[in-house]
Amino acid sequence: MTEDLLKRRSIRKFKENDVPDTLLNELFTAAFQSSTTGNMQLYSVIVTRDKRKKEELAPAHFNQPAYANAPIILTFCADFNRFTRWCEQRNATPGYGNAESLICAILDTTIAAQTFCVAAERKGLGICYLGTTTYNPKEIAKVLNLPKLVVPIVTLSVGYPDENPPVSDRLPIDGIVHYETYKDYTPERIDEIFQGKEALQENKKFVKENGKENLAQVFTDVRYSKKDMEFFSQKLRDFIREQEFR
Ligand SMILES: Cc1cc2nc3c(=O)[nH]c(=O)nc-3n(C[C@H](O)[C@H](O)[C@H](O)COP(=O)(O)O)c2cc1C
Numbered sequence: 001m002t003e004d005l006l007k008r009r010s011i012r013k014f015k016e017n018d019v020p021d022t023l024l025n026e027l028f029t030a031a032f033q034s035s036t037t038g039n040m041q042l043y044s045v046i047v048t049r050d051k052r053k054k055e056e057l058a059p060a061h062f063n064q065p066a067y068a069n070a071p072i073i074l075t076f077c078a079d080f081n082r083f084t085r086w087c088e089q090r091n092a093t094p095g096y097g098n099a100e101s102l103i104c105a106i107l108d109t110t111i112a113a114q115t116f117c118v119a120a121e122r123k124g125l126g127i128c129y130l131g132t133t134t135y136n137p138k139e140i141a142k143v144l145n146l147p148k149l150v151v152p153i154v155t156l157s158v159g160y161p162d163e164n165p166p167v168s169d170r171l172p173i174d175g176i177v178h179y180e181t182y183k184d185y186t187p188e189r190i191d192e193i194f195q196g197k198e199a200l201q202e203n204k205k206f207v208k209e210n211g212k213e214n215l216a217q218v219f220t221d222v223r224y225s226k227k228d229m230e231f232f233s234q235k236l237r238d239f240i241r242e243q244e245f246r
Contacts, residue, residue, distance in 0.1 A: 004122060009167050011126025012066035014159030018049070019072055023123060031116035034108075040083050042105035043112050046144045048073040053143070060139040061155065066128040070157035075133065075140065076113040078105030080245075081149040097149065102245040106153055113154040126161035129154060135232045137239045148244045169197055 024047070032041065048054050049072055061067040080096040087094040095101075117127045133140060133155040140152045175193035185193070194215075197203060203215050210218050220226070 005118070007167060008121050009165050010066070010128045011159075011161045011163060011165070012069065012128050012157070013161070013163040014069045014071060014126065014157070015162045016071065017160055019125065019158060019160075024072070027116055027119045027123070030119040031112045034111045034115040036108045036111070037104040040104075041108065041112075042079055042083060043109040044077050044079040044082065044150065045112075046075040046077065048075065048144075057140065057143045060136040060143065061130050061132040064130070064132065066157050067130060067132075067155075069162075070128075070159045072158045074113075074116070074156045074158060075144060075152050076109045076116075076154040076156070077144075077146060078102060078109045078151045078153050079149070080105055081147050084149055097244045097246055099245065102151070102240065105151075109153045113156060117156065120158060124160065125158055128157045130157060134236055137236060138242070141239070141243075146243075148242075151240060151243050151245070169200060171197065 028045065036042065048057060054073060057073065058067060067073065080094075080101055084094040084096055113129075117129075120127055133152050137152050140146075140155075141150070144152070146152065171193055175189070198215050206218055207213070207215055210222050212218050212221060
């Protein structure tokens with residue numbers, strides 16, 4: 001039963017109608033049944049529906065269309081606050097303000113978010129991940145009132161689709177899967193693996209519009225430049241420390 005998964009695509013334009021609470025709760029129930037480190041469920045989800053709250057949060061997501069159009073915004077946060085508080089209330093000594101704990105919480109959070117997406121898409125909803133979450137975590141934390149040991153990781157725009165975009169390309173399976181050991185890539189294999197993507201009309205257009213020589217340069221110089229990635233890394237590092245993950 002993978003047919004539905006093969007047809008999925010991100011949705012960035014949504015109908016105005018809200019998602020009923022009963023459906024939302026059904027989807028959360030499915031999401032929270034995902035595997036989780038030691039069954040600790042190291043995540044919290046903040047639902048943003050209120051128009052004013054949504055506007056407050058919008059600059060942190062650079063007001064991107066996928067955000068602005070959605071009736072519901074979900075911020076999935078890595079959360080060691082709840083578990084730490086429980087330990088402290090039970091005379092148990094928690095030691096979770098560290099990198100390993102944060103990674104466990106990030107994994108739990110991401111897995112739960114993705115299960116939510118699969119369940120939501122099965123129910124006819126559309127979703128879009130917003131990577132701006134880890135670009136502006138401090139700004140998001142302020143609006144959402146996140147305490148120490150809580151870090152926003154994944155934001156999802158959720159709603160009923162008001163567009164029907166095509167399914168997007170993927171690299172060939174044999175370019176991704178390695179049997180028994182990792183087979184490092186020769187220049188010829190790199191050419192083969194990326195040729196399909198490079199040949200797509202939309203990507204050729206993208207290269208031209210950005211005045212670049214090739215698609216890779218669109219990524220390195222425009223979409224995910226070293227300068228931007230280092231800038232946002234510094235912000236993220238500082239914020240993680242402020243949240244008392246050392
Ligand atoms: C971690 C993550 C962050 C993303 N951030 C954004 C984003 O900020 N804005 C956006 O429009 N799409 C975002 N996307 C969606 C991707 O652009 C999209 O999944 C990818 O282009 C493949 O297209 P598809 O989902 O339609 O197959 C993000 C996806 C992931 C997994």
